[in-house]
Amino acid sequence: MEKYILLCLVLLAAPLFPGIILKTKAFFAGKKGPPLLIKYYTLAKLLRKCSVYSTSTTFVFRLGPTVGFGSALLVLSFFPFGGVEPLFSFHGDVIALFYILGTGRFFTVVAALDTASPFEGMGAAREVFFSTIAELTIFTVLILFCRINGSLSFSEYFLGDNPVSLVDPSGALLVLVIVSMFMVMLTECSRVPVDDPATHLELTMIHEVMILDHSGPDLALIELASFYKLFFYSAFIVHLIYPFSAGAGLLNGIIFTTLMVLIYGAIGVVESITARFRMNLVPQFVLTSFALVFFAAILTMGVFQ
Amino acid sequence: MDNLLRIKNGVAVLRSSIPRVDYGDFFRTLSEFVKNDGFIVQFFAYEENGQYRLVAVVRNHDLYVLQTEVGTIFKSFTGAVSEKFHMFEREIAEQYGLKPDGHPWLKMVRYHENYSGEKDVFANDYSKEIPGNYPYFAIGGESIHEVGVGPVHAGIIEPGHFRFQCAGEEVLHLEIQLGYQHRGIEKMMPKLPQKRYPIVAESIAGDTAVGHNLCLCQGIEALAGLGVDKKASIVRCIALELERIANHVGDLGALSGDVAFNPPAAYLGRIRGEFLNLLQVLCGNRFGKGLLRPGGVAHLMGEEQCLLIKEKIAEIRPEIEHVCDLLFTAHTVLARFENTGTVAYQTAKDLGLVGYAGRACGLAYDVRVAFPSECYRELGTNRNRVINGDVNSRATVRREEIMHSLTLIDTLVKMYEQDGDIPTAVRAGEHRLAPDAFVVTVNEGWRGEVSHCILTDSAGKIVRYKIKDPSFHNWTGLAMSLRNQEISDFPLCNKSFNLSYCGFDL
Numbered sequence: 001m002e003k004y005i006l007l008c009l010v011l012l013a014a015p016l017f018p019g020i021i022l023k024t025k026a027f028f029a030g031k032k033g034p035p036l037l038i039k040y041y042t043l044a045k046l047l048r049k050c051s052v053y054s055t056s057t058t059f060v061f062r063l064g065p066t067v068g069f070g071s072a073l074l075v076l077s078f079f080p081f082g083g084v085e086p087l088f089s090f091h092g093d094v095i096a097l098f099y100i101l102g103t104g105r106f107f108t109v110v111a112a113l114d115t116a117s118p119f120e121g122m123g124a125a126r127e128v129f130f131s132t133i134a135e136l137t138i139f140t141v142l143i144l145f146c147r148i149n150g151s152l153s154f155s156e157y158f159l160g161d162n163p164v165s166l167v168d169p170s171g172a173l174l175v176l177v178i179v180s181m182f183m184v185m186l187t188e189c190s191r192v193p194v195d196d197p198a199t200h201l202e203l204t205m206i207h208e209v210m211i212l213d214h215s216g217p218d219l220a221l222i223e224l225a226s227f228y229k230l231f232f233y234s235a236f237i238v239h240l241i242y243p244f245s246a247g248a249g250l251l252n253g254i255i256f257t258t259l260m261v262l263i264y265g266a267i268g269v270v271e272s273i274t275a276r277f278r279m280n281l282v283p284q285f286v287l288t289s290f291a292l293v294f295f296a297a298i299l300t301m302g303v304f305q
Numbered sequence: 306m307d308n309l310l311r312i313k314n315g316v317a318v319l320r321s322s323i324p325r326v327d328y329g330d331f332f333r334t335l336s337e338f339v340k341n342d343g344f345i346v347q348f349f350a351y352e353e354n355g356q357y358r359l360v361a362v363v364r365n366h367d368l369y370v371l372q373t374e375v376g377t378i379f380k381s382f383t384g385a386v387s388e389k390f391h392m393f394e395r396e397i398a399e400q401y402g403l404k405p406d407g408h409p410w411l412k413m414v415r416y417h418e419n420y421s422g423e424k425d426v427f428a429n430d431y432s433k434e435i436p437g438n439y440p441y442f443a444i445g446g447e448s449i450h451e452v453g454v455g456p457v458h459a460g461i462i463e464p465g466h467f468r469f470q471c472a473g474e475e476v477l478h479l480e481i482q483l484g485y486q487h488r489g490i491e492k493m494m495p496k497l498p499q500k501r502y503p504i505v506a507e508s509i510a511g512d513t514a515v516g517h518n519l520c521l522c523q524g525i526e527a528l529a530g531l532g533v534d535k536k537a538s539i540v541r542c543i544a545l546e547l548e549r550i551a552n553h554v555g556d557l558g559a560l561s562g563d564v565a566f567n568p569p570a571a572y573l574g575r576i577r578g579e580f581l582n583l584l585q586v587l588c589g590n591r592f593g594k595g596l597l598r599p600g601g602v603a604h605l606m607g608e609e610q611c612l613l614i615k616e617k618i619a620e621i622r623p624e625i626e627h628v629c630d631l632l633f634t635a636h637t638v639l640a641r642f643e644n645t646g647t648v649a650y651q652t653a654k655d656l657g658l659v660g661y662a663g664r665a666c667g668l669a670y671d672v673r674v675a676f677p678s679e680c681y682r683e684l685g686t687n688r689n690r691v692i693n694g695d696v697n698s699r700a701t702v703r704r705e706e707i708m709h710s711l712t713l714i715d716t717l718v719k720m721y722e723q724d725g726d727i728p729t730a731v732r733a734g735e736h737r738l739a740p741d742a743f744v745v746t747v748n749e750g751w752r753g754e755v756s757h758c759i760l761t762d763s764a765g766k767i768v769r770y771k772i773k774d775p776s777f778h779n780w781t782g783l784a785m786s787l788r789n790q791e792i793s794d795f796p797l798c799n800k801s802f803n804l805s806y807c808g809f810d811l
Contacts, residue, residue, distance in 0.1 A: 029571035
């Protein structure tokens with residue numbers, strides 16, 4: 001029962017956290033900023049509208065948002081938030097899940113290409129290029145975890161007999177993983193310094209430009225999917241920072257929420273103190289995250305023992 | 306050289322005193338002049354007694370004028386002599402149906418019917434509303450793709466079409482097509498009552514209201530023989546400098562916003578408002594409208610206004626310094642600004658860039674120094690240190706100009722407070738203009754050289770009113786800055802130039 005309630009809570013709370021990023025950025029800019037619940041208002045606004053479809057698009061275009069949303073939803077149901085058993089779990093689910101996220105992206109990309117707009121084609125090319133490199137990092141992390149923990153499932157990583165944790169003998173390696181997962185999160189969730197979610201300049205966009213033609217409930221689904229995705233990556237990092245023991249209930253919930261707020265706050269700080277990278281430097285940024293985890297992976301090979 | 310008549314900024318001359326040479330001499334003289342570090346201020350056609358005349362106002366360290374008579378076809382300067390002529394010749398072709406023979410890229414400028422009723426040079430059908438009946442420069446090849454942006458844009462900007470020829474992310478060529486805001490100002494001016502001139506001039510480009518109006522007022526004053534009181538002249542300079550600061554501050558903020566560096570964007574956005582408010586202190590509205598009128602200004606400063614301006618400047622100055630430090634010391638910002646959108650010195654010189662875009666490339670030309678009008682002769686000058694021609698240089702030049710203008714305003718307010726009676730305010734009215742006269746006025750608007758040129762007939766009626774916004778020179782500079790750049794850097798380059806659409810479209 002607990003896991004159903006928790007998943008519902010997560011799904012409902014995910015749009016709250018991006019508000020923290022906006023508040024942090026507003027603080028640095030000396031502004032009041034939008035209300036914390038702004039994303040709920042946005043979603044409510046979008047859901048009240050109807051979607052407009054260009055006559056040059058096909059069913060592929062309409063499929064994009066739904067598949068993207070579905071994939072993000074599915075990933076959340078496999079994740080043990082705050083040490084609570086996830087809804088589903090099987091051996092090897094991490095690999096499946098990252099590819100499910102990939103499927104979501106694939107459909108977003110084909111929906112963008114379906115519009116035949118030159119902007120959206122450019123955005124799609126960029127998105128695919130950068131996330132291909134980010135995949136390197138993600139799968140190196142999985143290899144590393146497999147070596148530490150011996151399993152390939154989220155619940156095994158964080159709830160099993162031998163959880164991946166900072167206090168573990170090999171915990172020092174996780175510092176590298178945390179840093180690189182943070183970089184991957186910025187890339188995958190189109191945050192500064194890789195992408196600028198607030199820009200109106202189509203030519204500089206990566207993710208945003210692909211969804212320019214979506215509107216109304218379709219756009220709401222896309223927004224929601226991006227909140228879930230960001231929530232998933234943040235939760236992943238939170239679990240690396242703090243090992244949640246099963247059964248601590250409320251305390252776990254409080255620690256989890258606090259750490260999540262800190263992660264979102266950190267994104268806000270990063271977005272306030274750095275400018276965007278020039279597009280051709282983004283691959284180097286993503287590859288840096290790969291170099292970090294690859295180094296960590298080498299250290300587990302026992303070469304230096 | 307010998308053919309050219311030397312003139313002064315804002316001083317009327319008789320039209321009969323302007324040498325009228327045959328086209329061969331005209332071509333030779335101008336070619337020689339432009340090849341020897343000469344630049345074009347105005348180059349336009351007008352019609353009188355069924356004859357077409359071309360007038361060229363050129364500059365090196367002085368202003369010169371020359372005119373000639375042509376038929377409906379004349380030999381183009383663009384291909385044979387210098388690129389500086391290319392936009393002017395296209396404009397002549399469009400306005401009067403005179404064909405510059407041998408122009409390498411003869412295309413309409415603003416898409417409107419010509420004034421003279423000659424056969425259209427571009428074979429356009431103007432009953433169709435959307436410009437588009439012309440070829441874009443295209444590049445062939447399998448991996449080349451074309452990106453068209455505009456004329457309707459995502460941000461709150463004016464309409465303009467940008468056509469990029471790209472290989473992947475790299476821009477090989479950018480072609481800019483404007484004209485979507487053509488209002489026919491030049492054609493309208495001679496038909497208007499004089500009272501409306503300042504109001505129209507203020508609306509040529511909303512962000513250069515003071516700059517354009519100043520040119521108009523000086524032109525009318527020269528033709529009507531009106532003098533301007535020293536104190537009124539000081540108010541004009543203060544207004545021009547406030548306009549410059551407000552725009553530069555706003556653009557530095559926008560540049561910061563374009564690279565997603567939010568804090569300076571927010572602070573500078575607020576500071577821009579402070580300067581617009583100072584303009585309101587000066588004239589009752591935030592955009593400097595309704596202030597300058599031929600013969601003086603409509604509002605003079607009292608003690609209270611002087612005090613408000615002085616106090617505000619003293620208060621904001623350190624704030625601007627701090628925010629600029631924040632912006633220009635952030636290494637992620639510099640990584641975006643430096644070596645982006647570079648226009649080489651030679652290219653800038655070949656195209657004749659003006660204003661901060663030119664100064665950032667090492668062309669030191671500043672009208673306030675070269676052809677000072679109003680009080681500028683008595684004021685200090687400014688030197689720019691960073692002149693590499695990239696976004697960083699353009700941003701730094703503007704930062705330096707903000708600081709310079711703040712000092713100028715301080716000096717001007719002090720000058721204003723010295724002894725002397727405050728003159729009466731002036732209202733727009735009808736003035737008798739000198740017959741058969743010609744005047745050209747040049748001023749340094751915030752974007753660069755703004756110039757108006759007025760020709761009167763034997764009854765003192767205006768026969769031709771020619772307007773040139775600095776954007777007319779600089780749009781080509783923007784196109785050149787994009788060569789071999791990443792297409793994702795276009796918004797940044799564009800903002801660093803921040804050219805006027807409506808000032809170009811007229």
